[in-house]
Amino acid sequence: MYKHIAVYISNKDNKGKLIERLMSGKLISAISNLEGALFSEITLNKFIAEEIRHGSFNVKTETNNSLQYSSEGERKKALLTHIISRNPEFIVVDNVFGNLDVNAQIEIEKTLRDLSQKIPVIQITNRKNEILSFIKNNFQLQGENLVAFENIPESQDKSKNESFIHALPKPENPVKERYNSIVEFNNVSVTYGGRNIINNINWKIKPAEFWHLKGPNGSGKSTILSMIFGDNPKAYGQNITLFGVKKGSGESVWEIKRKIGYFSSDMLRGFSRLDAIGNMIVSGFADTIGLYKTPTNEQIKIAQQWLHVLDMFDIRKQPFLSLSKGHQRLVLIARAMVKNPPLLILDEPTNGLDDADAKLFTKLINKIAAESNTAILYVSHRKEENLKPHFIFELVPENTGSIGKQIQ
Numbered sequence: 001m002y003k004h005i006a007v008y009i010s011n012k013d014n015k016g017k018l019i020e021r022l023m024s025g026k027l028i029s030a031i032s033n034l035e036g037a038l039f040s041e042i043t044l045n046k047f048i049a050e051e052i053r054h055g056s057f058n059v060k061t062e063t064n065n066s067l068q069y070s071s072e073g074e075r076k077k078a079l080l081t082h083i084i085s086r087n088p089e090f091i092v093v094d095n096v097f098g099n100l101d102v103n104a105q106i107e108i109e110k111t112l113r114d115l116s117q118k119i120p121v122i123q124i125t126n127r128k129n130e131i132l133s134f135i136k137n138n139f140q141l142q143g144e145n146l147v148a149f150e151n152i153p154e155s156q157d158k159s160k161n162e163s164f165i166h167a168l169p170k171p172e173n174p175v176k177e178r179y180n181s182i183v184e185f186n187n188v189s190v191t192y193g194g195r196n197i198i199n200n201i202n203w204k205i206k207p208a209e210f211w212h213l214k215g216p217n218g219s220g221k222s223t224i225l226s227m228i229f230g231d232n233p234k235a236y237g238q239n240i241t242l243f244g245v246k247k248g249s250g251e252s253v254w255e256i257k258r259k260i261g262y263f264s265s266d267m268l269r270g271f272s273r274l275d276a277i278g279n280m281i282v283s284g285f286a287d288t289i290g291l292y293k294t295p296t297n298e299q300i301k302i303a304q305q306w307l308h309v310l311d312m313f314d315i316r317k318q319p320f321l322s323l324s325k326g327h328q329r330l331v332l333i334a335r336a337m338v339k340n341p342p343l344l345i346l347d348e349p350t351n352g353l354d355d356a357d358a359k360l361f362t363k364l365i366n367k368i369a370a371e372s373n374t375a376i377l378y379v380s381h382r383k384e385e386n387l388k389p390h391f392i393f394e395l396v397p398e399n400t401g402s403i404g405k406q407i408q
């Protein structure tokens with residue numbers, strides 16, 4: 001019987017370094033001479049970059065799609081199948097359930113359980129309730145070393161101390177435009193290569209409403225988002241109205257994006273600069289990373305109020321990258337909100353956060369929903385504890401494409 005282990009980390013730990021040491025066999029002597037494989041977003045991104053570079057793909061999904069054009073869940077399943085086919089001698093699995101719906105989680109857990117009969121499985125996780133059930137040896141990082149413990153202690157609940165006591169700032173220019181609806185889909189259907197993805201979706205989001213869009217992997221959540229926020233050509237010729245204007249009737253993608261604050265956990269990869277926290281927030285007015293335009297006094301005032309909301313005024317001059325992953329996300333939400341957009345889109349926003357940071361993040365989103373006129377579209381397959389959406393719209397896959405229904 002192999003010894004399988006879980007390493008529970010917080011967002012403060014250096015995961016990259018941990019992975020490097022695990023893979024090189026420096027950290028665990030039992031695997032020091034073995035050839036391991038890494039199941040992680042890092043590996044996935046490497047394969048996607050190769051696909052883009054070479055224009056061909058080795059890792060195929062169940063529907064024979066490339067990784068680039070697949071949903072997050074499909075990618076993860078394809079990657080695991082590919083890794084196992086290469087017969088590794090041990091496997092390190094990182095954020096194994098991130099982006100996966102319940103069924104995919106059960107499926108992947110079973111695959112890993114079967115694999116654990118043959119090779120050691122080492123899991124890295126920052127969510128306590130995601131430790132694989134067949135792993136009984138839990139460790140945490142203490143400096144450079146792994147320290148065993150029986151029961152994982154409650155991580156320090158930062159959200160208890162941070163409660164965002166300051167009110168949200170009042171908008172720079174109170175909304176001039178009034179909308180009857182923010183997003184309206186009428187009988188919207190999409191097919192890719194003859195495959196029906198979504199079928200006859202009817203959905204209306206009104207100002208200031210807080211919606212959770214959920215659905216299993218591959219059900220079409222990102223497809224719907226790309227028709228609102230992106231320039232998915234599938235949106236044309238459909239009956240979609242955004243901010244009162246029928247899509248395709250003249251309004252540019254840029255004009256639509258101007259009305260939307262957007263956050264996805266993927267965005268964090270784009271920031272390698274040394275911008276200060278305060279500048280990062282005020283740059284939301286200009287939709288740029290970094291400060292290229294001098295902000296007005298009014299804009300500076302609003303950004304400062306947001307810094308107070310986040311309790312970061314005193315550290316506003318520190319580099320954005322010096323913050324924890326959880327706090328970086330709070331700053332990016334403030335950055336998306338400074339313009340007081342009529343719509344805030346949050347795409348799988350808590351992916352990769354540890355328990356305490358996820359709690360803090362949802363607290364801020366609930367506050368925005370309660371105190372602003374911004375409609376919120378929160379997209380996630382996972383039910384986030386403590387999140388308080390007004391409505392839930394669920395995509396339910398069927399042979400003829402996913403249908404959509406309001407379940408709350």
Ligand SMILES: Nc1ncnc2c1ncn2[C@@H]1O[C@H](COP(=O)(O)OP(=O)(O)OP(=O)(O)O)[C@@H](O)[C@H]1O
Nearest residue numbers: 069070071072073192197217218219220221222223
């Ligand atoms: N450009 C494309 N070409 C071909 N197929 C595509 C393309 N974009 C999406 N698809 C397919 O459409 C389906 C829906 O994908 P989408 O990414 O919208 O699902 P999702 O609900 O966001 O899934 P996940 O939770 O796994 O991210 C998937 O089967 C995907 O492979």
